[in-house]
Amino acid sequence: MEIKKRNYLKTILITGGTGLIGTNLLKKLKLNKKYKIYIITREKKIESKKIQSRNIEYINQDLTSGIKTKIKNLKVDIVVHLAGRTFGNKVSIKEYYSKNIVTTINILKSINNKIEKFIFLSSQYVYGNVNSKNIKENTILDSGFSHYGKSKIECEKIIKKFTKKIKNIIILRSCGLIEGGGIIEYLKIQIKNNKKILLYGNGEIIRDYISKNDLVELIKKIIKKNFNKKIIIANIGSKKIINTKQIALLISKNLKKNLFLVPSKDNKALPNTKLNIEFAKKIFGYNPKSFNHSLRIYLKKK
Numbered sequence: 367m368e369i370k371k372r373n374y375l376k377t378i379l380i381t382g383g384t385g386l387i388g389t390n391l392l393k394k395l396k397l398n399k400k401y402k403i404y405i406i407t408r409e410k411k412i413e414s415k416k417i418q419s420r421n422i423e424y425i426n427q428d429l430t431s432g433i434k435t436k437i438k439n440l441k442v443d444i445v446v447h448l449a450g451r452t453f454g455n456k457v458s459i460k461e462y463y464s465k466n467i468v469t470t471i472n473i474l475k476s477i478n479n480k481i482e483k484f485i486f487l488s489s490q491y492v493y494g495n496v497n498s499k500n501i502k503e504n505t506i507l508d509s510g511f512s513h514y515g516k517s518k519i520e521c522e523k524i525i526k527k528f529t530k531k532i533k534n535i536i537i538l539r540s541c542g543l544i545e546g547g548g549i550i551e552y553l554k555i556q557i558k559n560n561k562k563i564l565l566y567g568n569g570e571i572i573r574d575y576i577s578k579n580d581l582v583e584l585i586k587k588i589i590k591k592n593f594n595k596k597i598i599i600a601n602i603g604s605k606k607i608i609n610t611k612q613i614a615l616l617i618s619k620n621l622k623k624n625l626f627l628v629p630s631k632d633n634k635a636l637p638n639t640k641l642n643i644e645f646a647k648k649i650f651g652y653n654p655k656s657f658n659h660s661l662r663i664y665l666k667k668k
Contacts (some may be wrong), residue, residue: 370374372394374400374401374402374577375400375401375409375423376400376401376402376443376444376589377402377403377441377442377443377444378387378395378401378402378403378404378438378442378443378444378445378446378589379404379406379437379440379442379444379446380392380403380404380405380406380445380448381406381429381446381447381448381449381450381469381473382406382407382447382449382608383405383406383407383424383443383448384405384407384409385448385449386545386546387428387448387543387578387580387581387582387585387648388448389417389586390406390578390582391448391582392416392417392422394469394582394583394586395586395589396417396419396421396422399420399421400419401421401517402423402461403421403422403423404423404424404425404442405422405423405424405425405439406426406427406429406438406449406473407426407427408423408426408427408429408430408439409426409429414650416445420540422541425433425437428469428540429449429469429473430464430465430468430469430472433439433472433475433476437476438476438478439478440476440478441478441479442477442479442481443481443482443483444481444482444483444484444485444589445473445477445481445484445485446484446485446589447470447473447484447485447486447487447531447651449465449469449473449515450462450465450466450469450470450487450488450517450521451465451466451514452514452546452587453489453514454513454514457513457514457549459513462513462514462516462517466514466517466518466521467517467520467524468501470486470521470524470525470569471524474524474525474528474531477528477532479595480530480531480532480533481531481532481533481541481615482532482533482534483532483533483534483535483588483589483593484525484528484532484534484535484536485536485537485538485562485585485589486521486522486523486525486535486536486537486538487538487540487581488518488521488537488538488539488540488640489515489518489539489540490539490540490541490542490574490601490603490641491511491512491514491518491573491638492507492508492515492519492522492539493505493507493508493515493539494507494508494509494510494511494512494515495508495511495568495637496508496637496639497637497638497639498637498638498639498640499572499638499640501639501640501641501642502572502601502642502645503539503599503600503601503642503645504523507519511615512591514661515647519605522599525537526581526597526598527595527621529596530652533595533596534586534593534595534596534598535596535597535598536593536598536600536601537597537598537599538581538584538585538600538601538602539574539600539601539602539641540602540603540604541574541575541576541601541602541604541639541641542573542574542575542576543575543576543577543578543581543655544575544576544577544660544661544664545577545578545664546576549573549610549613550575550613550617550661550664552612553610553614553617554617554621554665556626557617557618557621557623557625558623560623560624560626560634561626562626562627562628563614563625563626563628564628565581565610565611565614565627565628565629565630565631566610567610568611568629569609569610569611569612569614569629570609570611571609571610571637572607572608572640573608573609573610573613573636573639573640574603574604574610574639574640574641575604575608575657575660575663576602576603576604576654576657576660577654577655577660577663579604579655579660580654580655580660581602583644584602584650584652587650587651587652588650591650593649594623595649598649600643600645600646600649600650600652601643601644601645601646602641602646603640603641603642603643603644603654604640604641604654604657605643605654605657606642606656606657607640608657611627613661614627616658616661617661617665620661620662620665621665644667
């Protein structure tokens with residue numbers, strides 16, 4: 367008996383599909399049965415992480431070591447490139463190079479047909495230690511601030527060279543995620559366990575955070591939307607200016623715990639960081655949920 371092939375409206379390739387953003391994006395995209403979705407993952411034991419659906423197929427591939435023939439033979443419409451090494455204090459230059467730059471080069475070289483969109487998740491770290499509450503996309507990039515930021519800058523440069531293969535290059539310079547660990551995770555743990563919180567700059571340092579759901583909903587929207595511009599670079603941040611002390615107060619209030627704040631004796635200068643998101647609002651219709659709302663949901667789940 368002949369098996370009838372399913373007709374898909376779009377074929378989407380996602381790298382980093384078992385990570386925080388990739389997993390949540392997949393949960394949303396699988397509901398659209400008109401999408402055929404390929405997930406590239408370097409993890410070999412992923413059965414417990416797999417999202418089961420007829421329109422999803424997992425491909426085991428470490429993108430730092432080349433590309434399998436199966437991936438090269440895929441005819442895809444859209445690539446969502448989420449794979450890479452995130453910021454960490456103990457990450458080597460070599461690891462950033464292999465997991466960010468090499469993986470980007472390999473996935474780009476694997477494209478064998480002209481595709482509609484290449485969506486790349488970059489970072490606010492490309493701006494370095496700019497110390498601003500209004501960072502715009504035309505702000506000068508700083509490759510000297512961190513190896514992580516430098517690797518993202520290099521990735522952006524490489525992607526821009528592939529305009530002949532890609533109709534729309536979309537680079538999203540995202541701020542931090544509420545669910546992504548870092549200062550919010552630290553504050554939550556300390557407050558939950560009634561421990562002291564060490565605050566730099568008396569807690570007045572401005573930070574920028576969105577929910578993973580804000581980013582997922584935006585990528586979903588970008589996949590569906592048509593664009594006239596060849597290369598689109600947009601800041602993805604929050605609506606609200608908030609400092610670390612205010613974040614600590616909100617967490618304390620939501621957890622109904624006392625707050626023990628201790629100013630740090632270390633007077634090292636930490637930058638204020640707030641992305642201007644007006645361009646993303648205009649071109650994508652980007653509209654993140656309020657920080658307070660997203661923080662409450664995060665704390666309830668924990």
